[in-house]
Amino acid sequence: MNESYPFEERLVSYLYETFPDAQDIPNEQMLSTVLNLLEKASHYGFEAEDDQAVYIVTAYLLGVDFDNEFPAAAHILTDPAFSAAEKAEQLQTWTQELLKTLEEEQATTTILPPQEPIPHAATIDTYLEMQEDSAPFREKAEWVVQLLISGNITGFKENFSPNFLRQLGAAEVEKVCTTIFLPFFSGAEKLSNSATVTMTTDAFGSTGYAFYLSFINQHEEKHFVIYMVSEDNRIVVANLLPNKTYQDMH
Secondary structure, three states: OOOOOOOHHHHHHEEEHHHHHHHOOOOHHHHHHHHHHHHHHOOOOOHHHHHHHHHHHHHHOOHHHHHHHHHHHHHHHHHOOOHHHHHHHHHHHHHHHHHHHHHHHHEEEEOEEEEEEEEOHHEEEHHHHOOOOOOOHHHHHHHHHHHHHOOOOOHHHHEEEHHHHHHHHHHHHHHHHHHHHHHOOOOEEEEOOEEEEEEEEEEOOOOOEEEEEEOOOOEEEEEEEEEEEEOOOOOOEEEEEEEOHHHHHO
């Protein structure tokens, strides 16, 4: 990267080179966004170019308003005990851990592969049987989603898989709820009545159903998949993946 260019232009070039999907953003728009973010970075005390670059990359990965939408990030940025360099280091570490958690969360549940083709009549019977069997799982899934929409993290955690809770740790689950799930469901107005349903088995062998759902907020339709399994004769959440559709997962 040619350091004779203005810093903001070098940042734009870095984003284009590092993140292939950034190519979809026009240069003028990207430059304007970077300039606005540099002002915000300065507000938080970032003056060194390396520290400002950390802020810009974090904003690209998590969204330009990550400093308002993620309480953990807001705490780092506004903590007077941290110097600018320490804020940048803490922010970078937190972002890496958050993205790692998302990747691990996505890998914890496995969709069962399609079964071999069966006669048409049997297919209808199987479909109707699955619809009937999955009904209580769907009801519980929608109820749990309403907990998140209302901001009830405690209620959600009480209905989260004890197996995964032990594996991930209560603090990690709460962090994911606070920094990912609550912002995602913020402003949700109505769950869609339609859903794609598949059978699923989690990493611990518990079986149940995955529901590919969506909801409407003021601006758009958002999609997600929630995995519900029976664990110790109780229906619980095994996983929840925001911004995923059936097509994304297959």
